[in-house]
Amino acid sequence: MTATHTPSTVSRPSPPSGVRRRRALLALALVIGGVWSVTGIDVTLERFLGAPGDAWDIFKRLWPPAMDEALDRGVVGKVFESVYIAWIGTIIGAVLSLPLAFLAATNVAPRWIRVPVRQLFNAIRAVPELIVAVIFIPITGLGPWAGTLAIGLHSVGTLGKWATEAIEGVDTGPLEAVEATGGRWVSGMRWGILPQIMPIVASFWLFRFEINVRASAVLGMIGAGGVGAELVSQLMFRNFSAVGAVLGITVLVVLTIDTMSAAVRRRIIAGVTRTGGPDDGDRNAEALADLTGFRR
Amino acid sequence: MSEGGTARPVRPRPRLRTFGITAGLLAFTGFAAREVEFAVSTFWEAWNNPLWEKFWPVPWDWVLDRSNVLDPLVETFQIAILATIVGCGLALPISFAMSRLTAPNRPTYLVSRSVMNVVRAVPDLFWAKLLVTAVGIGAFAGTWALSVFSLAVMVKLFSETVDNADPRPLEAARATGSRHLPAIRTGVLPTVLPEYVAYALYVFELNIRASIVLGLVGAGGIGRVLEAQRQFFRFDRVLGMLIIVFVVVFVIEQVSVAIRKRLV
Structure with missing residues (x-):
């Protein structure tokens, strides 16, 4: 390479040192x-x-779904x-979480109450609904009320956290104005x-509703309570075309509710400047996690 | 109307439609409440329920016995690790197919996107139950179910990252006459790789949590023991197990969060 204007081999930067070693370590792990x-x-491989x-x-064998049978059974x-x-x-989650969120926000609550309420939110979020339901079923008996309570109590964790973050992002002007009048x-x-x-809190509620349907x-x-029992019993009888129908109806309803709720959420938020709230990317990740049943 | 100089703005009158929607929602709520056998009394009656006594005292020697809790818990984590590797590994190529920026052609984009939407619409434990039926009870089915779901989550998160990647390096690579895959490899992959690793760790955290409940439908891990003890009404053991599980999960999460913070 004697040409003066072809420095391609010379000027190509070498990768920073340590990258290889880190990559090897990661691969090994x-x-x-x-x-x-x-x-x-x-x-086994087999x-x-x-x-x-x-x-x-x-x-x-899920196809074709036995729609008639499913409709007869009231799926x-x-x-x-x-x-x-x-x-x-x-609704239970929303009603319980909103007052608690005010007690957890840095800008409006004193430290002695903030810390325990935040820890309560964290603890609630850590326990999946299914585990809550396992504990509730002996207390309330089998049926939809146990599931409702489990979902309601579990929702308090995420709804509370989101609402807290919304409160922390508000403009404090109106609050000062109220204080100035002696409120x-x-x-x-x-x-x-x-x-x-x-x-924004109402849109969080709707979002949580979408998650809760799943x-x-x-x-x-x-x-x-709900459609899960039907799926389990049809699978037990290995009645796969009925299983297909149950899955199909569930997916249809879930997707319909998602679409409707997303449209309403867009209308609620449109025209509202973002009042802080959780970082969007992070909330998407968390929301999606919730959506799928996988929880942080 | 106006007193003292400044007029207080008139409160807008609610429209008829608002009334209609409110009434509709209230009616729906009332109907739903009846359907789920809503009973406020549960909130205080629950405290007096004699069954609470069955939760106490926690039999620590049973809980801390290796074969009772620790071994299934380890199995749970093995499920989570394998599912993360399989799911996130498959997610890498599919995410590129699902992003408008990097999709090889429009049919691939549309098909992969709609398939993944349907996969995500089926709740995770439905997958677990289906796969338990297909490949038999145990950790193997759980691993598969969790892999499918890590794939769905990862693909959703990561394809959005790819969507938002800087298109210019890709254009530069294409301008050199590069074919599709090498162009993505050099033009897009390096810019999104850190987020990929961060999301993978995040999915791992989710999997650790999700793997705990898998056993409730026969897909292996600690949930299997939980289900068995629940059926024997040994709620004291259930409580002890849950305490152990959440302590361990908490520690793992803190480590993972610390690593993620350093990465991004």
């Missing part, structure tokens, strides 16, 4: 973790390779029961803060 896990789950085929055999009613559970559960703490919250956060469908699997 993955391999060790993977191998250790495989030994624990006792999976079984591993056979599984997609086995799964496909089942999925093939639509069961799906709606799941929706009712989610709706009432969300009490409660008046400040009611007239200085609540009107600012209500649109969660309540799952709760039926352990007997807490």
